Amino acid sequence: xxxxxxxxxxxxxxxxxxxxxxxxxxxxxxxxxxxDAVHGAFAPDAERLAAVRTMLAEDRSGLxxxxxxxxxxxxxxxxxxxxxxxxxxxxxxxxxxxxxxxxGFAVTVVDPRSAxxxxxxxxxxxxxxxxxxxxxxxxxxxxxxxxxxxTHDPKLDDxxxxxxxxxxxxxxxxxxxxxxxxxxCERLRTDGVNDEALARLHAPVGLRIGAVTGAEIAVSILAExxxxxxxxAPARP
Amino acid sequence: xxxxxxxxxxxxxxxAADWHAAGRKVALATVVATWGSSPRPAxxxxxxxxxxAMVGSVSGGCIEGTVVHEARAVMEDGEPRLLTFxxxxxxxxxxxxxxxxxxxxxxEAVE
Numbered sequence: 001x002x003x004x005x006x007x008x009x010x011x012x013x014x015x016x017x018x019x020x021x022x023x024x025x026x027x028x029x030x031x032x033x034x035x036d037a038v039h040g041a042f043a044p045d046a047e048r049l050a051a052v053r054t055m056l057a058e059d060r061s062g063l064x065x066x067x068x069x070x071x072x073x074x075x076x077x078x079x080x081x082x083x084x085x086x087x088x089x090x091x092x093x094x095x096x097x098x099x100x101x102x103x104g105f106a107v108t109v110v111d112p113r114s115a116x117x118x119x120x121x122x123x124x125x126x127x128x129x130x131x132x133x134x135x136x137x138x139x140x141x142x143x144x145x146x147x148x149x150x151t152h153d154p155k156l157d158d159x160x161x162x163x164x165x166x167x168x169x170x171x172x173x174x175x176x177x178x179x180x181x182x183x184x185c186e187r188l189r190t191d192g193v194n195d196e197a198l199a200r201l202h203a204p205v206g207l208r209i210g211a212v213t214g215a216e217i218a219v220s221i222l223a224e225x226x227x228x229x230x231x232x233a234p235a236r237p
Numbered sequence: 238x239x240x241x242x243x244x245x246x247x248x249x250x251x252x253a254a255d256w257h258a259a260g261r262k263v264a265l266a267t268v269v270a271t272w273g274s275s276p277r278p279a280x281x282x283x284x285x286x287x288x289x290a291m292v293g294s295v296s297g298g299c300i301e302g303t304v305v306h307e308a309r310a311v312m313e314d315g316e317p318r319l320l321t322f323x324x325x326x327x328x329x330x331x332x333x334x335x336x337x338x339x340x341x342x343x344x345e346a347v348e
Binding site (some may be wrong): 001002003006007009010013023025061062063074076077212 | 257280348
């Protein structure tokens with residue numbers, strides 16, 4: 001790998017730009033493919049370039065072409081990290097946030113109660129003290145974002161959910177019992193959230209693993225987020 | 238690929254760049270294909286320098302020794318290599334994958 005190409009790759013990652021390093025397995029030549037540009041030692045033909053960009057969009061690395069083909073490309077996709085937005089700088093969040101960091105998520109904690117969302121409780125984590133609907137609107141959840149509400153307080157959870165549910169977020173979950181969830185759905189429906197959006201809501205949040213402690217609940221939440229991302233989440237009863 | 242952060246493994250590519258900037262020889266190993274069960278998906282990377290330091294992984298640990306050996310050869314001659322490991326490999330007795338899968342690893346120099 002040529003050093004200038006490596007530096008360019010690192011710069012793209014720092015800027016959270018999706019990029020693929022494409023290696024011609026025959027010649028060893030390499031080129032970077034961006035969503036809207038190509039930079040490097042060679043330019044793949046139109047058909048292969050389209051295949052590379054599909055892999056870039058799907059966050060999938062691998063080979064293009066079989067062993068007997070004259071051109072065989074290895075495509076290594078570097079997608080920006082998945083994001084997790086946690087609403088509620090509560091006890092469970094103190095377990096969930098570092099766990100999600102280990103799993104590769106870029107985590108943001110939203111809580112207008114500045115006594116909760118402190119750097120002491122969440123060292124090295126992006127903290128937002130805006131009201132959750134404003135915060136969520138500014139953070140603009142995309143298809144690589146998961147949103148989890150943990151405050152147990154409708155004043156904070158509901159505005160976050162009203163903003164998150166219609167977004168492209170691949171996962172939206174809310175802490176709270178079944179009864180809490182029923183009441184929440186009634187409120188959100190009254191506020192104009194439609195049934196289709198409500199059906200997207202994972203609540204009570206997390207896989208059913210019998211979690212009891214804050215850390216165990218964090219494991220169940222993170223497991224459900226990952227399972228949803230991988231398309232293997234079990235159907236909810 | 239994720240960025241390095243609190244509690245996370247050091248990032249492979251930025252570490253490779255740092256080593257190279259410090260004047261060390263560096264090779265990069267990348268999983269390009271897997272068949273059957275294998276612990277690390279395509280795109281997984283391991284960086285090695287000429288002091289034997291390494292960061293990242295291309296397997297659960299079963300082939301790293303051989304990959305590091307090949308990486309040192311790549312540092313010397315600059316020629317990339319494509320290595321295949323698995324039960325069908327004639328060297329399976331030596332560095333076979335315990336999981337029964339097959340993995341192809343591309344090893345190149347950072348230059």
